[in-house]
Amino acid sequence: MINDLVIGMAGSGGDGIVSAGESLISACAAMGYHAMMTKSFGSQIRGGESSCRVRLAAGPVLNPGGALDVAVALNWEDFLKFGAELPVDGDTLVLYEEKTGVAPDALPLVGVEPAEALAVPMADMARTATGSDKGKSSVVLGLLAGYFGIGREAIVAGIRKKFAKKDERLVEANEKAFALGVEYAEAHPLKKPRRVEPAVKSGPRMLTDGNDICAAAAIFAGCDFFSGYPITPSTEVMQFFTRETWKYGGAVLQAEDEIAGIGAALGASFGGKKAMTATSGPGMSLKTEIMGLASITELPLVIVNVQRGGPSTGMPTKPEQSDLFQAVFSSHGDVVRPVLAPTCVSDTFDVTVEAFNIAEYYQTPVVVLSDQEIAQRKEVIDLIDTSRFTLVERLRPDAAELASYERFRLTASGISPVSHPGMKGGNYVGAGIEHNEHGDPTASGRIHQRMNEKRIHKFDRLRKRDDLYRVEGDASAPLALVSWGSCAGVCREALALATAQGLRVKLLVPYLLYPVNEGVYRRFFATVQAGLVVEQSFLGQLYRVLRMVLDVPPGLKSFSRSGANPFHPAEIVRELHDHALGLQQRKSEARQPRE
Amino acid sequence: MNLIPSLTPKDFKSDLKPIWCPGCGDFGVLQAIYRALAAIGRPPHEIAFISGIGCSSRIPGYTTAYGFNSVHGRALPIAQGLKLARPELLVLAAGGDGDGFSIGGGHVPHAIRRNDDITYIVMDNQTYGLTKGQLSPTSPKGLHTVTSAYGSLENPVNPLMYVLAYGASFVAQGTPADMPGLAAVIEEAIRFPGFAFVNVQSPCVTYGEEGQQIKAHKAVMKHLEDLGHNPGNRIEALDKAQSYGQALLTGVFYRDPDPPPTLGALVHERQQRLMAGAAPRARILDMFVQH
């Protein structure tokens, strides 16, 4: 019995292989599994090569996994285009279309001998069921259900749901194709059969992706205004707002460009409303000027950057974590801007709510660094209990303060009560130009110094928070991992594996990337002799930011590479073993003593 | 809505002393705005004045309304976001010809076609005054400036024709040389339900040519009303607008006799319809639950 199954499927767009993945993950949710699905495509709008990975497990799924347990290839040309995204190794079961004419012992996989390879007449079965060779995706689902014992009723229900709005004949035909797949699997058993442990339904589960849950979190947090511009891979955030925000009395604007997108959101915030925009790297570059305007006018604003491969147009459909420098440092002048990063679909909700709380409390723009993988991967996760969240509103002036209102009054905390149009007595002019307490333009060096002090030191309290960091593993371990964003999920699994293999390791995941709480890192690194900062960027951007801000142990190295080269838990574990060996050679206690 | 009949122009004048050069046309525009706002009667705290960057964009600070002096060319998107989020406010936007038709040019057609109830006042002086007199998009061809030492080789933008062609429902032009006329078109523009555009020939006394100054306006300006213009006809308005740069025509070029509903009205209607029976925010995740 296995409790974790990684399935990778590839074909061409017309085959509906990704739809099959969606039916499958839908079924997983109904059956009580946790699951995660990622998709990958060629650059054609439709009909190009397409693939998906579904990982299902009884317990929470932390990342898409490494090598495939099952590889399904509807044709080899398309399958191979996905390279390292669909890694086949000696334990993989390969199911492929018989009509590709490839012999099971002559697969076009270089240097790899899968555990078992079956040429399956998927197209024929599809033709029998549907009259054409469409419907292969349902055949594939039947094979998976038959071979692994994944709940048939649930998958059939998933098929029904997917085709519900279409012709009833489509539903019938697909159900038939599914049945044929199951039959085939039963008639052609595997040499080494594998069954997936049945899931235990333990509470309601949600099926959603990072973009949708980000938008839902924003509305939950009280965001009543969104404006933005379509850009892959963030557009779904805006689209969610266009369907839902009206129901809560909110408004959404698809602006004419990225700059108008952030401009309109800032206007709404000036008006006293919680507001958000979302984009990817190229859009962030355009939005930079108005981000600075938000900082100097001290207005709350949440800016979501769903990172993709950069620089410039880069790779719109691939994740990367190379916008950290930009999030922290861009926009001219002395600016401190909080930067948060979720690590998975579930905590995208938490992080987005927190982003609004921080934006409101500190009266500042806040950047949320998601990435294409988290944003567009579907996860089956436990329903989030919204009652455990507290929502923060910006500090508003009371009657006494309004009697002689100074918008940028210097206060001990650096935070001044902020009015908004419509509030009698709170009239002020917000401006990008440097200003005195009243908001009048100034070019005085003394006032400018004081205002910079205010704008930057108001974050001292945020800098001191340690609740936005998660430390897991052996607290006094000499070996460490630091990771953020989607890579954190890989490291969490690596931590579990390495610990089970006898290594003493700990992991730090910062949710607040900037400003940096030096104390948290110092305490974490106190016992550390070797470690890796694992992230998806050529430059290893968090590693460099940490080195800029604090002293890191000399044994801490950057383990980073460009996007579209995903990390796998196993390779992190291998790295940890290498480092442990190195430490041992330097006579330290990296390994637990054998009992 | 809270109207105060006893408001005077002085109620809209802030204590901040303008940095504009004496003789600047913008002083007249400011006075006309005080007059218009006093006539309309919304109190200053219910008015928000959004501007970009430029001499003319300093104008919000010289009124007692809420103001937002933002970045170059971006007044319109900020004003639209504010108006969508807070439809009950009176929202004005202002800036110069460069702010509006050069860097901000991409925002103009969209603000017009969205048609929210915003009034946009452009102080058109055919130069970039704040930065010392460079060529602007409305500078006439052949003009010598610090960035056109041998004379501009470019044809100027015709802001009136652009705005009319983009479909604006209210387009007018004024000059401080005719203060009552200017105050009247600004008031009418603010009252107009929908996006309203007022171009003001507001000369730069420091960098402008002699022929562009207020005294020169007085000599050449013609009122559209006196010419028998029919402001209900967009084609006629476009025809009159062609003379921009050669003649100074003031008054209302175009006023839609049957203005369409504003964006705010349409949004309100949609919200009312969709809010009925919506679940509370705390239950927003229910839509993702799999059964």
Added chain:
Amino acid sequence: MSSTKSIDFATLSLKDALDLAVLIEEEARERYEEFADQMETHHTPEAASFFRFMAGNEEKHRAALAARRREHFGEAPSSVTRAMIFDVEAPDYDEARAFMTLRAALNAALRSEEKAHAFFVAALPQLKNADVHALFDELRSEEVEHQELVRKQLAQAPPDPDLPADDFSDEPVGQ
């Protein structure tokens, strides 16, 4: 250029006329104050103090007229508004210039008084009410007096320098 399009001189009552006269002085006073502020901001002290002086004069006239109005009509509500008058006695915005000389400022004031005079002259034939007629005539002749005063000051004012101030001043500064 002044404008009074919406005033019906034929039916103008004494109360209205006094209220109008007060508004005219008030508008002028505010304009001179604005000009004084502009001159101060632009380091043109002589013109600044002259405009401040003119603002004071306009205020005196305004106060006197307001007192008369109160005498005759108490606190009875006014039916005229600022919207009815534009730049009747207030100098045109165009009159101000950075570095303007005292003579230039005096000439600006003179033109304003001439404007005001022209206003009353144009109104007089249209007035049907005898009291109003008398008032406007009085105000007209006062404008003549004011012009005389300004001319006297002009006579005593130092001549404008041969070389314009602009040529000595620094280049304008980009912001």
